[in-house]
Amino acid sequence: MDNKIIDVAKRAGVSAATVSRVLNDSSLVTEKTKQKVLKVIEEMDYHPNAAAKHLRSQKTETLGIIVPDINNSYFAEIIKGVENTAYGHKYKVIICDSDNRPEKELEYIGLVPNRTVDAMILVAPFMSDEMIDDFASKGHLIGLVGRSVDNEKVPYCTTDNVNFSSQVVQHLIKQGHRQIAFIGGYADSAENYERMEGYMKALRDSKIPFQPGLIENGDFEEKRGYDAFIRLLDKNLPFTAVYTANDEIALGVYRACRERQIRIPEDMAVVGVDNNRISGYLLPPLSTVEQPKYAMGARIAEKLIGILSNNAEEARETVIESTLLIRGSSDYNKSN
Amino acid sequence: MDNKIIDVAKRAGVSAATVSRVLNDSSLVTEKTKQKVLKVIEEMDYHPNAAAKHLRSQKTETLGIIVPDINNSYFAEIIKGVENTAYGHKYKVIICDSDNRPEKELEYIGLVPNRTVDAMILVAPFMSDEMIDDFASKGHLIGLVGRSVDNEKVPYCTTDNVNFSSQVVQHLIKQGHRQIAFIGGYADSAENYERMEGYMKALRDSKIPFQPGLIENGDFEEKRGYDAFIRLLDKNLPFTAVYTANDEIALGVYRACRERQIRIPEDMAVVGVDNNRISGYLLPPLSTVEQPKYAMGARIAEKLIGILSNNAEEARETVIESTLLIRGSSDYNKSN
DNA sequence: GCGCTTATTGAAATCCATTGCAAATGCACC
């Protein structure tokens, strides 16, 4: 059914090689032949077969990106950064939604060794450092967002988790809070660990004793955040503010507060992380940390494409700064 | 660097053909040979080259889906439906974010003729009916969500736009409203046309005169929705309720109302469409129409994969019902 | 118009897995 390069060649009275050169903008063809070939391509509505091209050239000009849930604006924004950058370099992007299932993540990572994609971007993967390291050592190109791994071959892009977390807690302290709870994400993720570290650092700096009872886990999800907050309340350990590892968890906190008639920010200050689209629409608007989501995606894509093009070696890591957005949920003056 | 099928074959003492059969679960291999080959594959960490496979088999087992913006939960949910269904059939999904740019959409649709994907799903495309028709007539498989086109070869999945729109307006009428404005999406989209039709039908049924001045366009975007609502207000044509073609537009209405001190629902009832994640978190929560987003995605993917597998012919179209969610923005009793 | 250099073009090998067809092996039964 479809036309092949040889069909175009015959009709244009040239060889397949010449057509190929025209398709790839080679400088080895006369303008005249080029126009002639282009005209035939147009007439025949010819489209080069991607599989054949990939097979011969040993590259697909495609990046993959695995996220736990594309219906979460944190990931969606990162994807947008990747996508737009890729588009600018004529790369395509395969987006893989692992649906928070580790086995799906494993399946998708297989797209690298089987050469469906030239490189894979992992965002907040379940995969262990060892697995990632191992994988990269086999010569598979992967990039990380929001995480790093001890392997020279794995570029990554993160934010200054420790730093902004410490700023968040300092802000709460400045607002007069002394008992500040922390609801983290996945217990063993690097992001979570660093955010926790920032939290502790701020307490230390202000000589506020650390209370292990004020730490809970929320798995970055609304529902788990809700549960975690309820657990905190039921401990009868007093606290007046809570810092949550992301906005989803904060949403859970909002829900719990409404149910238990706890006023935000009067009775409970809340600060999240991510600046999800929803955060600004809540009442009161949620204080949060604006993550450079788009920029991180753009950056890692740039790096990977650079590596694939053998461009001047880029720095392996990039840390992009985040900014604190103080809104009504943690500052009474902005509350309305 | 990478191993090829022939390397595996040699090491296992069989032919490439046999290895291929093992890889494809052919019944033509003894259990014994199969185990031997699988062992070698494992040992060598062999991964069949996707491009070669695609080239030879003339299919990629990949679907594409083009959406205007993946950072919009309406589209994200559809994608999830597609993705999960595809995953269940061992299909992959390439997600294309056209970023609301027609030229990007055109570029992405090219993935079908060049055989990067076996079929493409279009959600709310800018493309004209003629272009889609033309494309399909050339033998390219495409599926539509939220739209249809007069071509036997193009399966689609939509909701009952006319019906639910009419229900929305009936609901507003029942609440006592007589001057009801409508802010539509893209003026020439089928979705928009049908929603408008439902709006008119409800007015007709209740013998309420139609006022052209109460119609404006919001392009399905928050900002455009805001602008449209402001235009409505500035006409000095009285109205007490507004039906917006989607929740994004309603968000714009909320913003305008806050600025102009218009109370929802006391001074202005608002109903949107889509049940975006945000809607339920607004104050008052936004009345809206729950669209079967996930189901539509799942359905169209099922259809396309069915066609690609030559399975029993499926019905070309599916219409899935939507349900009205009445919340505080249009019903004072639920307002709190 | 001739010889030489340089710019274009073409022939053929290559990328790697799949599959129709033929060959070989295995098995049952006489």
Place this chain on the structure above:
DNA sequence: GGTGCATTTGCAATGGATTTCAATAAGCGC
């Protein structure tokens, strides 16, 4: 053991574009 049939296996062709290398054409100076 031999014959016949059913299973397994292998050979070789195939899918379609790219690219090296050799061949040809064009361009230039004299």
